[in-house]
Amino acid sequence: MKNQSEIAIQDEYADSFAWCYGCGRLNKEGHHFRTMWNGEKTVTLYKPKEAHTAIPGFVYGGLIASFVDCHGTGSASLALHRKNGFEPGSGKEPPRFVTASLHVDYVKPTPQGIALKAIGVIEEIHPKKFKVKTEVYAGDTLCATGEVVAVVMPASFAK
Amino acid sequence: MKNQSEIAIQDEYADSFAWCYGCGRLNKEGHHFRTMWNGEKTVTLYKPKEAHTAIPGFVYGGLIASFVDCHGTGSASLALHRKNGFEPGSGKEPPRFVTASLHVDYVKPTPQGIALKAIGVIEEIHPKKFKVKTEVYAGDTLCATGEVVAVVMPASFAK
Numbered sequence: 538m539k540n541q542s543e544i545a546i547q548d549e550y551a552d553s554f555a556w557c558y559g560c561g562r563l564n565k566e567g568h569h570f571r572t573m574w575n576g577e578k579t580v581t582l583y584k585p586k587e588a589h590t591a592i593p594g595f596v597y598g599g600l601i602a603s604f605v606d607c608h609g610t611g612s613a614s615l616a617l618h619r620k621n622g623f624e625p626g627s628g629k630e631p632p633r634f635v636t637a638s639l640h641v642d643y644v645k646p647t648p649q650g651i652a653l654k655a656i657g658v659i660e661e662i663h664p665k666k667f668k669v670k671t672e673v674y675a676g677d678t679l680c681a682t683g684e685v686v687a688v689v690m691p692a693s694f695a696k
Numbered sequence: 697m698k699n700q701s702e703i704a705i706q707d708e709y710a711d712s713f714a715w716c717y718g719c720g721r722l723n724k725e726g727h728h729f730r731t732m733w734n735g736e737k738t739v740t741l742y743k744p745k746e747a748h749t750a751i752p753g754f755v756y757g758g759l760i761a762s763f764v765d766c767h768g769t770g771s772a773s774l775a776l777h778r779k780n781g782f783e784p785g786s787g788k789e790p791p792r793f794v795t796a797s798l799h800v801d802y803v804k805p806t807p808q809g810i811a812l813k814a815i816g817v818i819e820e821i822h823p824k825k826f827k828v829k830t831e832v833y834a835g836d837t838l839c840a841t842g843e844v845v846a847v848v849m850p851a852s853f854a855k
Contacts, residue, residue, distance in 0.1 A: 553751075553752070554751060556749050556751070556752055557749065557750050557751070557756060558747055558748050558749055558750070558756040558758065558759065559756060559757075559758045561749075564747060564749065565747075566745075566747035567747065586725075588717055588723060588724075588725035588726065589717050590715050590716065590717055590720075590723065591716050591717070591794065591853075592712075592713060592715070592716070592792075592794075592849070592853045593712070593715055594853075595853060597716060597717040597718060597762075598718075598765050598794070598795045598798065599717065599718045599758070599761060599762025599763075599765045599766065600717065600762075602758060602761040602762065602765060602798055602800075603756075603758025603759075603761065603762065604758075606757050606758045606761060607758065633751075635750065635751075635757070635802070635805075636757045636802055637801070637802055638799070638800065638801045638802065639757065639761055639798075639799070639800045639802075640797070640798070640799045640800075641761075641797065641798045641799075642796070642797045643794070643795055643796055643797065643798075646794075646852055646853055690751070693805055694750075694751045694753075694754060694805055
């Protein structure tokens with residue numbers, strides 16, 4: 538068994554909800570973003586691929602938006618799971634969130650070739666709705682800030 | 697020569713600025729979004745790939761964010777190019793914009809297997825700064841709305 542702190546919330550999504558291009562462990566072509574607790578904050582690490590460029594040398598903003606998006610839904614899932622009494626590694630299926638809105642401010646051009654770190658602060662708006670404020674760093678440089686409003690997956694997503 | 701109305705602004709970006717993962721014609725792994733005029737509005741069409749899923753059957757929100765992002769910068773480029781007296785097909789290199797901020801509201805789950813259409817309305821905020829409001833449709837269904845603030849590429853992006 539993995540050390541609990543190494544277990545991401547996405548590692549425990551139900552198989553049927555683990556196909557997301559951003560963070561689904563079962564999506565072979567996707568990014569496989571993985572989000573975990575770091576104290577009271579959340580963290581997601583990812584090193585963009587060479588193809589994920591905007592202008593040569595700088596990371597594509599759409600990739601950063603995707604990173605903020607899945608970091609947000611993963612953070613919301615971590616928060617509600619904890620509120621329900623569970624941590625990643627408990628073996629209990631976590632709640633699955635979807636994005637209601639996404640906002641990203643691009644503070645500085647994001648250099649390529651460096652792992653990105655998303656740090657999230659979570660606020661409960663409503664028992665099924667969370668706001669996640671995110672800072673995206675390349676090394677020590679703050680490159681983007683973001684905000685996701687995530688809601689528990691509505692029944693309309695079930696097939 | 698292509699009919700002028702079939703020429704996208706991204707077809708005429710300078711080679712050195714045509715590597716964007718979202719809309720760069722030279723990025724072999726990217727989406728190749730292409731944005732053109734449709735009267736006073738702008739349009740970008742794209743059919744997501746099967747891998748671009750959120751939950752099976754529905755399109756990944758990060759892909760929609762990327763679509764809104766490049767549609768926004770492409771629309772801003774079209775607008776400033778027109779203001780400068782040029783249209784796609786003129787052979788004149790268009791101005792290249794980058795994203796200052798991106799906002800997306802996910803109105804409805806976006807079904808997979810259908811081409812998406814982004815429709816943009818452009819507002820000049822400042823001679824080098826444009827706001828693009830976008831509606832994303834799957835068929836006739838409005839699935840997302842977005843807003844991009846795009847600025848003329850700063851010198852800090854030049855290598």
